Amino acid sequence: xxxxxxDDEYIAGILxxxxxxxxxxxxxxxxxxxxxxxxxxxxxxxxxxxxNPGLAxxxxxxxxxxxxxxxxxxxxDMVDVFRNSEAALETTREAIGLKDALGLKVIWMQLGVxxxxxxxxxxxxxxxxxxxxxxxxxxxxxxxxxxxxxxNSGRISSVRPKxxxxxxxxxxxxx
Numbered sequence: 001x002x003x004x005x006x007d008d009e010y011i012a013g014i015l016x017x018x019x020x021x022x023x024x025x026x027x028x029x030x031x032x033x034x035x036x037x038x039x040x041x042x043x044x045x046x047x048x049x050x051x052n053p054g055l056a057x058x059x060x061x062x063x064x065x066x067x068x069x070x071x072x073x074x075x076x077d078m079v080d081v082f083r084n085s086e087a088a089l090e091t092t093r094e095a096i097g098l099k100d101a102l103g104l105k106v107i108w109m110q111l112g113v114x115x116x117x118x119x120x121x122x123x124x125x126x127x128x129x130x131x132x133x134x135x136x137x138x139x140x141x142x143x144x145x146x147x148x149x150x151x152n153s154g155r156i157s158s159v160r161p162k163x164x165x166x167x168x169x170x171x172x173x174x175x
Contacts, residue, residue, distance in 0.1 A: 003119060003131045011138050014106055014128055018077040019047060021135075022069055022102075024091050025082030026050030028060050033110070034082040035061075037136040044139060049076065069094050069102075078106035080135060085115045092118035096125045110134055 021041060026048075027034045038048050039061055049072045050060045056067030066072045069079065069091070079095045081088045088109050095104050107122040109115065109131040119129045139145075 001123070001129070003114070003116070003129070006130060006133065008142060010128075011130065011133070012142050014078070014108075014130065015135065015139055015142070018106060020049070020076050021046055021078045021080050022049045022051055022066075022072045022076045023080045023082060024051045024069065026052050026055070026060060026065065027082075028052075028055055028058070033134070037080075037082075037110075037134060038063075040136045040139075049073070069098060072102065074101060075103040077103065078108055078135075079104060081107070081109045081113055083113070085109075085113050088113050088115040089118040089121075092122050095127070096121060099125060099127070106130070108133070108135055111137075 023034060023038055023041075025034055026038055029035060038050060041048050042061060042063075048061075048063060050063055050065045051067070051069055051072060052060075052065055053067040055065040056071070058065050079091065081091050083091060092107050092115070095102075095107055098104060104127065106128045107118070107130075109118075109129075111132060111134050114131045119131060122129045
């Protein structure tokens, strides 16, 4: 797989299939990208379990914060890595070890996070892998929402997006 560029259907398929996310490196600081990504994903109906050892036991956006991925209750479909590229390997290996216990299917590394060794190991373990992308941005781009803010989504269409049962707008993400 080419991790420089992803097919829209690959990303949309992941966003359709995922229901619950463990967000590794979630922050309580409302100016941090992980905070507003978590808030956005919760607003779109995803279950999000924030993971941050420094905030373990506290509440973040109404959700209990866990100290480690091991502490997160099953089921979890996706691990969203908001840590640096080096830490992504350790997180991926932990996720591989918990794949069956949690029901994990996807390793998603945030913008600026890329670890090719982690990607190879995750793929070999049966995971779908996305690197250097944000699910919030991809959701907004594929749903057409990002265009409402004046951002070029890369799609030209005169067709108004349809509302899907999940609340996602755009035929690429509809169930």
